[in-house]
Amino acid sequence: MPGLELFGLGFLDSITSQYGYRVVTNNIGYFLGGAWYTVFITAISLAIGMVLGLFAGLGKLTSNKFLYYLSTAYIDFFRGTPLFVQIFLLYFGVLPMIYDNDPVSSAIIALGLNSGAYIGEIVRAGIQAVDVGQMEAARSLGMNHRQAMTYVILPQAFKIVIPPLINEFIALLKDSSLVSAISVAELMHRGDLVFANTYQAWVFGAVAVIYFIMTKTISVIGDHVERRLATD
Amino acid sequence: MIRVVNLHKSFGHLHVLRGVNFSVAPSEVVCVIGPSGSGKSTLLRCINQLEKADSGHIYIDNEELTHPKTDINKIRQQVGMVFQLFNLFPHKTTLENITLAPIKIKGVDKAAAEELAMELLRKVGLTDKAHVYPNKLSGGQKQRVAIARALAMQPKVMLFDEPTSALDPEMVGEVLAVMQDLALEGMTMVVVTHEMGFAREVGDRVVFMDEGVIMEEGTPEEIFNNPRNPRTRAFLSKVL
Numbered sequence: 001m002p003g004l005e006l007f008g009l010g011f012l013d014s015i016t017s018q019y020g021y022r023v024v025t026n027n028i029g030y031f032l033g034g035a036w037y038t039v040f041i042t043a044i045s046l047a048i049g050m051v052l053g054l055f056a057g058l059g060k061l062t063s064n065k066f067l068y069y070l071s072t073a074y075i076d077f078f079r080g081t082p083l084f085v086q087i088f089l090l091y092f093g094v095l096p097m098i099y100d101n102d103p104v105s106s107a108i109i110a111l112g113l114n115s116g117a118y119i120g121e122i123v124r125a126g127i128q129a130v131d132v133g134q135m136e137a138a139r140s141l142g143m144n145h146r147q148a149m150t151y152v153i154l155p156q157a158f159k160i161v162i163p164p165l166i167n168e169f170i171a172l173l174k175d176s177s178l179v180s181a182i183s184v185a186e187l188m189h190r191g192d193l194v195f196a197n198t199y200q201a202w203v204f205g206a207v208a209v210i211y212f213i214m215t216k217t218i219s220v221i222g223d224h225v226e227r228r229l230a231t232d
Numbered sequence: 233m234i235r236v237v238n239l240h241k242s243f244g245h246l247h248v249l250r251g252v253n254f255s256v257a258p259s260e261v262v263c264v265i266g267p268s269g270s271g272k273s274t275l276l277r278c279i280n281q282l283e284k285a286d287s288g289h290i291y292i293d294n295e296e297l298t299h300p301k302t303d304i305n306k307i308r309q310q311v312g313m314v315f316q317l318f319n320l321f322p323h324k325t326t327l328e329n330i331t332l333a334p335i336k337i338k339g340v341d342k343a344a345a346e347e348l349a350m351e352l353l354r355k356v357g358l359t360d361k362a363h364v365y366p367n368k369l370s371g372g373q374k375q376r377v378a379i380a381r382a383l384a385m386q387p388k389v390m391l392f393d394e395p396t397s398a399l400d401p402e403m404v405g406e407v408l409a410v411m412q413d414l415a416l417e418g419m420t421m422v423v424v425t426h427e428m429g430f431a432r433e434v435g436d437r438v439v440f441m442d443e444g445v446i447m448e449e450g451t452p453e454e455i456f457n458n459p460r461n462p463r464t465r466a467f468l469s470k471v472l
Binding site for chain 1: 308312315319320332
């Protein structure tokens with residue numbers, strides 16, 4: 001944009017130049033493709049994380065010592081070490097010993113295991129937040145432990161865990177940007193590639209906006225679900 | 233109907249039940265009174281195994297609950313329990329609260345379960361509340377629904393754990409009235425209560441507990457008009 005020098009704002013040239021925002025418009029399809037990848041990876045990781053989290057959460061509450069320690073060790077490790085490190089460790093170290101791993105499946109496994117640990121804690125806290133009287137009432141009617149869990153405790157815990165679960169969904173979607181480091185062609189990775197060719201910071205502005213649209217969508221859906229489950 | 237033999241229960245260092253012997257005949261209404269911490273609620277909770285006794289034996293209909301091979305879920309289906317804090321299922325409507333256990337555990341079909349539920353709601357005077365959630369009910373209404381929910385399993389015995397203690401005073405009467413009807417129908421009932429009027433009028437027998445043992449038991453007249461144990465006298469002089 002000519003004339004900015006006059007106001008001592010010449011340094012803005014690089015991001016306001018015509019070419020600057022064109023980097024975004026020229027690559028928008030490429031970025032949206034990356035966003036789709038992000039959604040895909042996040043969704044599958046989330047599904048894995050939910051299943052692992054349910055078991056890990058129940059495992060932390062069981063009287064079975066083996067399952068308790070297994071769940072605790074799993075949650076401790078994946079919550080206690082950086083996701084970035086876990087991605088590298090799994091991609092370069094652990095998974096190659098198991099199968100001929102590729103970046104995408106490795107990314108999904110890493111994100112799934114990581115989110116499972118957090119969801120496990122959410123599930124545990126959610127179940128514990130249900131009043132003990134609910135379990136007693138269910139048992140006093142003759143339900144066994146599993147029936148009481150299925151019909152009485154878990155439906156109530158589900159409602160309690162929705163807000164923290166939505167938090168976890170959003171965190172997971174954003175954290176999926178870390179798998180760009182093992183060259184999964186998701187949104188952040190594509191932004192990185194375009195930036196490397198153009199040095200236009202516009203790229204990251206566009207990437208941020210696209211991430212925001214995706215996370216906002218999740219929180220709107222979450223609010224909707226919360227409202228629908230309200231009993232009053 | 234119920235027989236409790238030398239029951240002991242401790243919570244950590246606290247020895248709550250110190251050898252309780254107790255029995256209830258069919259259609260009998262037994263009211264258990266006593267100061268807080270005397271073990272009345274613990275006794276009731278042991279009878280349907282919400283608490284595991286440390287030692288002693290409990291029999292319901294000559295079946296030993298405390299035997300390790302006994303299917304406690306089967307027995308609990310025959311023993312209804314009403315809690316101080318109602319413990320209705322907040323995610324279910326009144327009707328669903330009542331039909332849940334019959335449908336899921338007994339395998340009663342939905343229509344039959346709902347029919348029975350409506351009949352029970354008529355009995356407790358709440359047919360108009362069938363489709364509302366518990367958070368829309370008053371305390372007295374919640375407790376009446378809780379009674380209907382327990383009755384829906386068609387139990388042989390009903391246990392009441394201070395059913396009116398969490399209620400506003402003006403709602404106590406409606407719950408006691410439902411319980412009185414139930415007693416008149418011949419239900420076997422064990423009622424832990426602070427409602428001395430109810431114990432006197434409805435109880436066939438009154439049991440006074442203190443310090444983890446049964447100090448005195450007898451007919452309401454004996455206990456209220458002529459208590460022999462000094463503890464009973466001291467307690468009654470405070471509450472009457």
